[in-house]
Amino acid sequence: MSGPPRPDALSLRGLSVHYGVLPVLEQVEAHFAPGRMTAIIGPNGAGKSTLLKAALGLVPVAAGEVRFFGQPLAAARARIAYVPQRASVDWDFPVRAVDVVQMGLYRSLGLLGRRTAAHRAKAMECLERVGMQDYALRQIGALSGGQQQRVFLARALAQGAELFLLDEPFAGVDAATESAIVSVLQGLRDGGATVVAVHHDLSTVPAYFDRVLLLNRTAIAEGPVATAFTREALGRTYGGTLPMDPELAAQ
Amino acid sequence: MMLEALLLRAGPNATLVTLAALTLGFAAGVVGAFLFLRKRALVSDAIAHATLPGVGLAFLAMVALGGDGRLLAGLLLGAGLSALLGLGALQLLTRHTRLPEDAAIGAVLSVFYGLGIVILTLIQGLNTGHQAGLESFLLGSTAGMLRADALLIAGGGAVALALVGLMRRPLTMVAFDPGYATVMGLRPRLYDLALMVLTLGVVLIGLRVVGLILIVALLITPAVAARMWTDRVGVMALVAGAIGGAAGYLGAAVSAAVPGVPTGPVIVVLAFAGFVLSALFAPRRGLVVRLLQTRALRRRMRAA
Numbered sequence: 001m002s003g004p005p006r007p008d009a010l011s012l013r014g015l016s017v018h019y020g021v022l023p024v025l026e027q028v029e030a031h032f033a034p035g036r037m038t039a040i041i042g043p044n045g046a047g048k049s050t051l052l053k054a055a056l057g058l059v060p061v062a063a064g065e066v067r068f069f070g071q072p073l074a075a076a077r078a079r080i081a082y083v084p085q086r087a088s089v090d091w092d093f094p095v096r097a098v099d100v101v102q103m104g105l106y107r108s109l110g111l112l113g114r115r116t117a118a119h120r121a122k123a124m125e126c127l128e129r130v131g132m133q134d135y136a137l138r139q140i141g142a143l144s145g146g147q148q149q150r151v152f153l154a155r156a157l158a159q160g161a162e163l164f165l166l167d168e169p170f171a172g173v174d175a176a177t178e179s180a181i182v183s184v185l186q187g188l189r190d191g192g193a194t195v196v197a198v199h200h201d202l203s204t205v206p207a208y209f210d211r212v213l214l215l216n217r218t219a220i221a222e223g224p225v226a227t228a229f230t231r232e233a234l235g236r237t238y239g240g241t242l243p244m245d246p247e248l249a250a251q
Numbered sequence: 252m253m254l255e256a257l258l259l260r261a262g263p264n265a266t267l268v269t270l271a272a273l274t275l276g277f278a279a280g281v282v283g284a285f286l287f288l289r290k291r292a293l294v295s296d297a298i299a300h301a302t303l304p305g306v307g308l309a310f311l312a313m314v315a316l317g318g319d320g321r322l323l324a325g326l327l328l329g330a331g332l333s334a335l336l337g338l339g340a341l342q343l344l345t346r347h348t349r350l351p352e353d354a355a356i357g358a359v360l361s362v363f364y365g366l367g368i369v370i371l372t373l374i375q376g377l378n379t380g381h382q383a384g385l386e387s388f389l390l391g392s393t394a395g396m397l398r399a400d401a402l403l404i405a406g407g408g409a410v411a412l413a414l415v416g417l418m419r420r421p422l423t424m425v426a427f428d429p430g431y432a433t434v435m436g437l438r439p440r441l442y443d444l445a446l447m448v449l450t451l452g453v454v455l456i457g458l459r460v461v462g463l464i465l466i467v468a469l470l471i472t473p474a475v476a477a478r479m480w481t482d483r484v485g486v487m488a489l490v491a492g493a494i495g496g497a498a499g500y501l502g503a504a505v506s507a508a509v510p511g512v513p514t515g516p517v518i519v520v521l522a523f524a525g526f527v528l529s530a531l532f533a534p535r536r537g538l539v540v541r542l543l544q545t546r547a548l549r550r551r552m553r554a555a
Contacts, residue, residue, distance in 0.1 A: 058430050058433055058434070074436075082434040084430050088428065090426075093288065093484075094478060094483055094484050094487050095427060095483070096482055096483065099483065099484075103427070103435075106421075107435060107436065112417070
């Protein structure tokens with residue numbers, strides 16, 4: 001890669017988070033290079049979701065520094081899109097798929113802006129990119145888990161962000177949705193965006209991602225899949241109960 | 252008399268009172284829709300009951316200052332301050348004890364209401380000669396309402412409606428997905444506070460018409476009924492406003508025509524009728540349509 005050096009899309013320095021007296025993250029160092037697709041991997045309770053939430057100011061940070069594109073969060077909000085875990089949403093809420101996507105346009109609309117035909121067209125275009133245009137008028141709870149996840153991805157697309165943070169985007173979705181989401185995310189990366197996803201399925205890491213962050217309360221290893229996603233590093237992350245063999249998956 | 256009241260021909264004062272009840276009902280429906288979506292419906296009941304000590308104390312203060320004691324604006328000021336204390340107590344209980352919110356609401360509601368009843372009883376024993384009418388804050392009464400009172404209520408309702416209109420998008424985003432709203436730069440706490448202030452405003456202007464015991468029903472029933480009709484927040488808020496407004500308008504007319512009937516219960520029964528009609532006949536979510544669909548499905552299964 002040539003050209004002027006770009007700052008990391010997201011960098012965490014000495015990030016610590018506590019829930020009450022319980023430490024969840026301790027002194028995490030992590031740097032997410034721009035234009036790359038990174039998986040955050042680790043056992044349950046390792047603090048993967050908390051890492052995203054702390055970076056985004058959703059849970060209080062006990063210590064450490066978070067920078068987006070070299071700036072504090074407040075200065076970089078317009079460049080960040082977040083896809084939360086599906087469980088965090090009220091499914092009986094009276095919104096349709098297209099309304100959810102239009103929430104991604106809030107920053108360009110503001111408090112008083114009028115919703116125009118251009119906004120509606122943009123929302124429909126984003127639904128098309130995830131293959132959900134035929135479900136635009138369905139209430140969000142009437143969609144399957146995979147369809148819901150695609151709608152939330154479309155909402156993130158509508159923001160026109162440069163950094164996408166996704167919390168378990170493949171949890172509880174069918175194979176068709178998983179491959180649809182992966183190809184959208186890889187398309188974003190190929191267009192220069194940065195993608196960071198909390199991920200569970202070790203067998204798909206080499207196929208989907210460029211880089212990994214192995215996390216268990218603190219950063220165990222970080223780097224390109226080829227060098228950081230090793231049996232030894234996974235052993236240290238998962239503490240001996242390794243769910244699969246990464247060298248086999250790489251073949 | 253009833254027809255005249257309905258057609259707004261029962262005299263200029265009665266007309267103004269009916270229009271005030273309509274505005275109140277509409278504002279309660281719209282604010283209630285967002286309260287329901289944010290799952291804070293019960294908090295409004297605590298706010299309403301917490302107004303009562305303030306009503307009594309404001310009356311005493313105004314009498315002590317040599318006033319009439321029945322000035323609505325003064326009573327509502329006292330009610331508002333007392334409700335803010337109640338909200339503060341609720342916050343303290345939920346943040347610093349292990350009480351779940353519903354238990355904290357029950358505690359605040361009953362303690363403030365009990366204190367208010369004690370103060371009102373003491374006032375009944377005084378010999379000011381003006382205390383008649385304070386009980387109307389319990390169940391509401393439009394009888395003998397002054398022109399200025401009606402204007403205050405209608406004006407307050409209009410302001411609340413304008414504020415909800417202004418904040419509809421952030422309120423919707425915070426209610427649907429607070430985490431995402433935060434990442435988008437909205438502050439859920441700020442909008443939750445705004446929603447509480449709006450609720451307090453509706454409760455205050457509703458005290459005279461509906462009363463503090465039943466105002467929660469005018470906030471929530473139209474919202475629940477409206478949810479039956481639509482899958483869109485904006486439409487739901489407007490339908491809730493229409494149901495609340497109709498209940499307020501009809502209730503005020505009925506109570507103008509039938510002397511002695513407390514206005515609040517009539518309005519609430521009418522709003523509940525709106526809910527029953529919605530639950531039965533709404534397209535898709537209504538009971539009748541769902542029964543017909545089930546029967547059609549059974550018939551097809553049998554035929555197959």
